[in-house]
Amino acid sequence: MIYDLAIIGGGPAGYTAAEAAGKKGLKTIVFEKRTFGGVCLNEGCIPTKTLLYSAKVYKTAKDASKYGISCDNVEYDLSKIIARKNKVVRKLVAGIRGKLTDAEVETIAGNAEIKSSDNNQVEISCNEETYIAKKLLICAGSETVIPNIPGIAETAIWTSSEALENKEVPESLIIVGGGVIGIEFASFFNVFGTKVTVIEMMDEILPGMDKELSALLRADLTKRGIDFHLETKVTALQQEGEKQKVTFEKDGMTFETETAKILLSVGRKPVMTGLGLENIQLETSRNGLKVNEYMQTSDSNIYACGDITGFSLLAHTAVREAEVAVEHLSGNKEKMSYKAIPGVVYTNPEIAGVGKTEEMLRSEGIQFTVNRLPMAYAGRFVAENEQVNGVCKILKGEDGTILGVHILGNPASEIITIAGIAIEKKMKADELKAIVFPHPTVGEIIKETL
Numbered sequence: 001m002i003y004d005l006a007i008i009g010g011g012p013a014g015y016t017a018a019e020a021a022g023k024k025g026l027k028t029i030v031f032e033k034r035t036f037g038g039v040c041l042n043e044g045c046i047p048t049k050t051l052l053y054s055a056k057v058y059k060t061a062k063d064a065s066k067y068g069i070s071c072d073n074v075e076y077d078l079s080k081i082i083a084r085k086n087k088v089v090r091k092l093v094a095g096i097r098g099k100l101t102d103a104e105v106e107t108i109a110g111n112a113e114i115k116s117s118d119n120n121q122v123e124i125s126c127n128e129e130t131y132i133a134k135k136l137l138i139c140a141g142s143e144t145v146i147p148n149i150p151g152i153a154e155t156a157i158w159t160s161s162e163a164l165e166n167k168e169v170p171e172s173l174i175i176v177g178g179g180v181i182g183i184e185f186a187s188f189f190n191v192f193g194t195k196v197t198v199i200e201m202m203d204e205i206l207p208g209m210d211k212e213l214s215a216l217l218r219a220d221l222t223k224r225g226i227d228f229h230l231e232t233k234v235t236a237l238q239q240e241g242e243k244q245k246v247t248f249e250k251d252g253m254t255f256e257t258e259t260a261k262i263l264l265s266v267g268r269k270p271v272m273t274g275l276g277l278e279n280i281q282l283e284t285s286r287n288g289l290k291v292n293e294y295m296q297t298s299d300s301n302i303y304a305c306g307d308i309t310g311f312s313l314l315a316h317t318a319v320r321e322a323e324v325a326v327e328h329l330s331g332n333k334e335k336m337s338y339k340a341i342p343g344v345v346y347t348n349p350e351i352a353g354v355g356k357t358e359e360m361l362r363s364e365g366i367q368f369t370v371n372r373l374p375m376a377y378a379g380r381f382v383a384e385n386e387q388v389n390g391v392c393k394i395l396k397g398e399d400g401t402i403l404g405v406h407i408l409g410n411p412a413s414e415i416i417t418i419a420g421i422a423i424e425k426k427m428k429a430d431e432l433k434a435i436v437f438p439h440p441t442v443g444e445i446i447k448e449t450l
């Protein structure tokens with residue numbers, strides 16, 4: 001049998017493409033060596049957000065008196081929180097499997113390796129069987145970067161995967177890396193009483209997000225007891241019995257500090273091994289597979305989507321890329337657009353942004369104006385956030401086109417979509433202002449700020 005489409009990897013890119021292709025009537029097969037749902041469902045987006053929601057419930061219960069509610073003896077049980085997380089993951093993974101079955105996609109459990117690509121046919125082997133397909137889509141995802149820090153191999157550090165399975169709250173935690181993953185875990189453990197310290201090489205946490213809002217979030221987290229060391233480099237790690245030690249350099253001086261646990265979160269990189277990439281010649285960029293705007297690699301029969309391209313490393317980008325790839329291999333030319341990819345940090349409060357940041361516009365030499373309003377301009381925000389501040393910031397071009405929107409305050413993750421639509425559709429401020437927003441909603445802050 002010759003398949004129309006073979007897919008390596010059953011994460012957001014792979015399962016989205018498989019379902020879309022199956023529904024289009026393409027004979028589709030997908031190989032997954034671990035669990036369907038990929039990093040996102042099993043050890044990324046969904047598990048972290050499930051844990052963060054438990055932290056939010058706990059904090060809300062503890063702060064209930066601010067809202068006129070008495071809530072005594074509020075307690076948590078991390079093993080129950082983890083058990084609930086596992087239940088949520090199982091449910092969603094089962095949902096993905098169901099969708100693939102409904103779309104008549106064949107699924108194979110095992111490690112797939114590309115053997116060859118020629119004469120408009122790609123040969124793949126898995127579990128000692130050979131499979132032939134007209135087109136191949138590589139969605140092998142990404143893995144945690146483990147930097148070469150002296151002592152790292154001898155120290156029982158956590159990556160995000162171990163942190164998600166741990167059933168005891170550590171007394172202290174040093175997080176190496178102040179990116180999205182590091183800051184979400186900082187927020188989580190801080191709520192449960194861990195003494196959290198974040199060490200970041202750059203001059204601000206959350207690189208890529210709006211710097212002003214990142215600094216405001218950092219100030220908020222500092223008030224809650226999290227320590228930050230910016231422009232600081234970790235130079236050594238050490239395990240000493242039950243304790244762990246971190247050596248770091250800041251302002252030309254060397255410091256050493258002890259902690260119960262170290263969480264390493266310095267980034268992720270495309271999975272480029274174990275796929276048989278050495279058997280075909282594909283161009284690479286950003287340590288991943290190079291693709292054009294239709295997600296085609298340098299071999300026109302082979303597409304690549306998601307983290308393997310080393311570009312966005314976000315599940316929602318992976319999903320859209322998969323849709324674009326399936327459209328293209330079925331004959332429709334729809335280009336991938338990266339203009340309005342939202343970035344969200346699911347701390348409490350959340351921070352979200354879409355489009356350009358001030359830093360980007362300045363470095364690109366684009367003229368812009370900034371409108372900024374406290375979140376308290378939205379009545380609903382005031383009703384639901386006692387003694388909490390936030391800010392909405394909108395960047396506009398000279399002709400009023402909305403170029404970037406950045407929000408600190410709950411539920412930034414939900415309302416940022418409004419801004420994403422406006423930016424993707426190149427809307428001007430006046431056009432978005434003419435849309436009727438439901439009242440009272442926190443999203444009205446965007447209309448107010450325009």
Ligand SMILES: Cc1cc2nc3c(=O)[nH]c(=O)nc-3n(C[C@H](O)[C@H](O)[C@H](O)COP(=O)(O)OP(=O)(O)OC[C@H]3O[C@@H](n4cnc5c(N)ncnc54)[C@H](O)[C@@H]3O)c2cc1C
Nearest residue numbers: 009011012013033038039040044112141306307313314315
């Ligand atoms: C802690 C954490 C939190 C995150 N939170 C968010 C978030 O809130 N929002 C967001 O958008 N993104 C988040 N991400 C990133 C998100 O998980 C990834 O961007 C997304 O999973 C990428 O999807 P993908 O399909 O490209 O790859 P993956 O999800 O990595 O899936 C790739 C799949 O391919 C399989 N595979 C690899 N090689 C082979 C092979 N040779 N044969 C068969 N199968 C193979 C793997 O087993 C894996 O299941 C988070 C990541 C982490 C680690």
